[in-house]
Amino acid sequence: RMFHDDELEESEKFYVGQPRVLLLIYALYNTLVARSEMVCYFVIILNHMISASMITLVLPILIFLWAMLSVPRPSKRFWMTAIVYTEVAIVIKYFFQFGFFPWNKYVDYTKDKPYHPPNIIGIEKKEGYVHYDLVQLLALFFHRSILKCHGLWDEDEKGDSSSNKEDTDDELSLAGDRRDSSASLKSVNLAASVESVHVHFPEQQTAVRRKSSSSVSQLSHRSSFSSHRSKREGGTGVCERWRGRSLMSLDSLVISHRAVLLISASYGALKSHCGLCCFRTLQVYVPIRQFFYNLIHPDYSAVTDVYVLMFLADTVDFIIIVFGFWAFGKHSAAADITSSLSEDQVPEAFLVMVLIQFGTMVVDRALYLKKTVMGKVIFQVILVFGIHFWMFFILPGVTERKFSQNTVAQLWYFVKCVYFGLSAYQIRCGYPTRVLGNFLTKSYNYVNLFLFQGFRLVPFLTELRAVMDWVWTDTTLSLSSWICVEDIYAHIFILKCWRESEKRYPQPRGQKKKKVVKYGMGGMIIVLLICIVWFPLLFMSLIKSVAGITNKPLDVSITITLGGYQPIFTMSAQQSQLKDLNETDFSAFLKNYRGNTAALQFLEGYGKEDITLADLEGNSNSLWTISPPSREKMIQGLLDFSAEFTVVLSWSIQRTLETVYPYYIKAPSDSLAKPIKQLLTDCRWENITVSLVKNVSSEGVREWWVLNQLGKRYKTSEESLELFVFSDKVSPPSLGFLAGYGIMGLYASVVLVIGKFVREFFSGISHSIMFEELPNVDRILKLCTDIFLVRETGELELEEDLYAKLIFLYRSPETMIKWTREK
Structure with a gap:
């Protein structure tokens, strides 16, 4: 080894031997420092x-x-x-x-x-x-x-002063060799301020492309100059190349000359008030202009691509707007998007936020395709000031609450700050020189396959992306040809993923499929198809029994009319007259139907909370007003026992006077109440007595009808009517839009539509064999990639030739077979 130290090795062993919790703390601290x-x-x-x-x-x-x-x-x-x-x-x-x-x-x-x-x-x-x-x-x-x-605190000042001094000397010497007016090109040192402001106008780099760097590090403007200087000391060839790159065109030279003269004139006019104002303005303007100019026209840049992360941040913001739009409105704090859309209402706050968010995503995509850093900088400045002005000055007035009290808006703003950070990083590093295909098509595995297919399933997303790419990309293809290439590329990418999976998990010849594959994939498809077929029945059964809400009646009214004459009885039960059954009453109620199979089967779907006992007063709450001729005619009809005399109830049930009272009524989710025949003895309704009461006083003769039920379960001495109301459970409001279609509606809208897509998957396979069963798609995939590559490099004629080659390949089955053979 080149270097060996026992003490360092002992220190490393001691560090490795520490507990994992302590190592985690060390790692977190190092991350914090970095x-x-x-x-x-x-x-x-x-x-x-x-x-x-x-x-x-x-x-x-x-x-x-x-x-x-x-x-x-x-x-x-x-x-x-x-x-x-x-x-x-x-x-x-x-x-x-x-x-x-x-x-x-x-x-x-x-x-x-x-x-x-x-x-x-x-x-x-x-x-x-x-x-x-x-x-x-x-x-x-x-x-x-x-x-x-780390010695980085004072590095900027020292590096700037030394590099600026050397850069100024280089430029002055180069300009002196080319022009006699070198004095006009001197860098201006405004010594009037305490800290001198060095003004330097860099060259116009219109013909110089961005140099991409494979390294992740970012090269500064200052480090590029120092590297050039070290190269210049090493040889004259590098110096000549640096001198050639440093020469400006005549137009940029004149512009720089005028700018320096303007600054010199302002410096000479410091004694006047106007000159002082101009000088102070230039002190602020020139560094800002120099900062953004160096940002837009760097010598070198570590090119990177974070558009995917910016798109994901915008997508998260879009989801926050959709599910939390009430936070951006005035009186919509208790609303939700499903209830608003189910009532065919589009909230204004929701519409404005969605359009703004979607518009910024489209503009960001356009800037990414055009690779214009200047446009991105302008868009960043406008977006930063606009978002902050809207979030902290406009939104609090719209919602009538402070931003610090709006949790959804705070979450949206934080995700937007993440987007701003990614956008600034993209500006600082520069756009990539080539944009080839979708970011999901960079690898050929199951994750990319399923994510790419999910991306294509989003309605209109694939079409919108294709049209935007065609609009903001230089190409010779028409829109239809562009979409054709995109569709072929997507199809070939999917085939490539399947072929790669077959290579990773090969299947030997003559060997039957494993049970894990058959029961895993086939069993899942069987369960999925069965669930789709029986989904409406299962949904409608569970939606009311499990998640159903008891819908108790608020008012029970009875109106009885004899033979079409003036109503003889009108009564309603409300509030205290509507009584709930307790556990004892409900048990006694069930005992009465022991042995009655039809009644017990009906009662299985109801609990004690679903039954309401309505106690209606026997005396009508309105006087009987009828004309004398109609009164005589009704009396004659009642005395004629051979004729049929009908009784009309308010729920449109017509019966004779005997067995007219239903006693048990079912109140379904709709407005039509129905009698319950399963709970009636021999399906016969209850009898009631009807009597006319006449009251003669000084104010005149008053008449009203009195009704009394004969077979009451809870007997009372007064004339009254009893009515048991069974209330069906209703679906929750959040699922009402789906449960409102009913079983047949769900079958027509869900099962049949899904069945059509499933049938298309299982049928028509024979027509696509020549395009689906391709053993090796590498050459076709490379051809599509070549089309993207020559388009990015500006070789538009070659793009036309490669596209014609791709179309000919799909038109010729014999050529397709040759191209897709295994190597």
């Missing part, structure tokens, strides 16, 4: 989510537009800005906690108002007002100590 800047970002964002004020809003914006875009890491100036700003914020919050401020006298009244000025600014009086600020300050100092420990 990613201490991420800890600072997390604490700052968490503080802003809890406080949600203008004071805490500044640092999250600086994180996404400054710190995360810095190469290779945030500078010392950013960390000092964060530390000083946090300290100032703590002092300001502490100062405004005193009670002599007017707004602190009504804290209980104004603490929940989102647009109260102290709440917006973040200076309201509350308990624990600086807890998270102190944790944030502690995290910042911890990261500062880590940087100091």
Whole structure:
């Protein structure tokens, strides 16, 4: 070995011999130290989510537009800005906690108002007002100590001053060889400020492509210059190449010359007020412009691709919006999306949030396909300011509650911050030069296979992706040809996955299939088909017996009409007149039907909570108003025993006066109540007596009818009617949209539709044998990949030739057989 130390080996053995819990603690601490800047970002964002004020809003914006875009890491100036700003914020919050401020006298009244000025600014009086600020300050100092420990705290200042000085000397010497006006190209050193601001306009790199790097490390602008300088010292050839790359075109030279003259003029006008303002403005503008210019036009970049992670973050936000849209509306806190959509209502807050989220996903896909870093930077700036303005200034006014009290909005914002971090990382590293196929098609295994097929099953997702890729990708193919290539590629990828699985798990010739495969795959398909066939019956049976809700009656009304004349009896039972059966009454009720098989079978589906006893008063609650001619005619009809005289009840049951009262009524989930014949003796209804009562007083003659049931179970001395109501259980509101179709509706909408897809899977196989049974698809898969590759490199004529070759291959079965033979 090159180096050996007994003490180090003993230390390593001692470390390995520690308990696993202690090793885990060591590993967590090392992870914390290695990613201490991420800890600072997390604490700052968490503080802003809890406080949600203008004071805490500044640092999250600086994180996404400054710190995360810095190469290779945030500078010392950013960390000092964060530390000083946090300290100032703590002092300001502490100062405004005193009670002599007017707004602190009504804290209980104004603490929940989102647009109260102290709440917006973040200076309201509350308990624990600086807890998270102190944790944030502690995290910042911890990261500062880590940087100091590794010698990275002062590296930026020293590296910037030395590299800027050498770069300026190189540029001045090169410009002096090419032009006489070298004085106009000097870098401007604004010495009027305490800390000099070095202004440098880099060259315009329109013809220089991004150099991709296989390394995961990120190369800074400063390190690229130092590497060039070390190469220049080693040989004249490298120096000449660096000198050639450093020469600017004439147009960019003129622009840089004008910019330097403008800065020089502003520097000479410092004595005037206007010149001072111009100088201060340039002090702020020039570094910002230089920062974003270097970001968009880097010399080198560690190209990476995190679009998939950004898409997943947007998808999670989309799901949060769908299932928690009520958090983004004003009076929809108790609503859910299923009830709103079942009533054919589209909430405005839900619609706006979905469209905005979907629109940002489409724009992000377009920028990814065009590989434009400048567009991504502009989109990042607009999105960061727009999201923060909407979440912390508009949303609290819409929902009428503070952001810190909106848990769903906080979760949505946190996932969006993850997206902002990934987006900043993508900008800093640059887009990949080539985008080949779907990210799920990079490996050929079961996981990628099932995920890819699930991706294709999402309605309109595959079609939308194909059309967007065609719109924002340079190609000579038409839309139909593009979709044809995508479909062939997807089909070949699926075949490739199956062929790879056959190679991993080969099946010897002449050997029967194992029982594990037959009963595992075949048994699962059998169970699945049986469940689909009998799903409606099982669903409708369990939905009411297991998850059903008792729907007790609120009002029981009886109306009786004799022969179509004026109703003689109207009575209703409500509240205390509707009685529930206890356990003793229910047991006695069941004993009465012992031996009656039909009645007991009917009663099995009901419990004591489903039965309601309605005690109706025997005296009608309305006077009998009938004209004298109709009264005489009704009397004649009642005296004629040979004629049939009908009785009409309110639930449209017509019977004669004898055995007219049903006594047991079933109240199903719909509005039509039905009598229960299984509980009646010999299917005969109960008898009732009807008598007319006349009251003669000074106010006149008043008449009303009195009804009395003869065979009452709970006997009372007064005239009354008893009515047992059996209430069917109803489905829960969350499943009402599915249970409302009934058994036949479920069969028509679920079983038949699924059966059609299953039948298509089992039929028509003979027509696709030549495209499905391909032993080796590597050459076809390589042809599809070649089409993607030449399209990305701009060889559009070659793309047409390869596409024609692919179409000819599928048109010629003989050529297909030759191409797909095993090697």
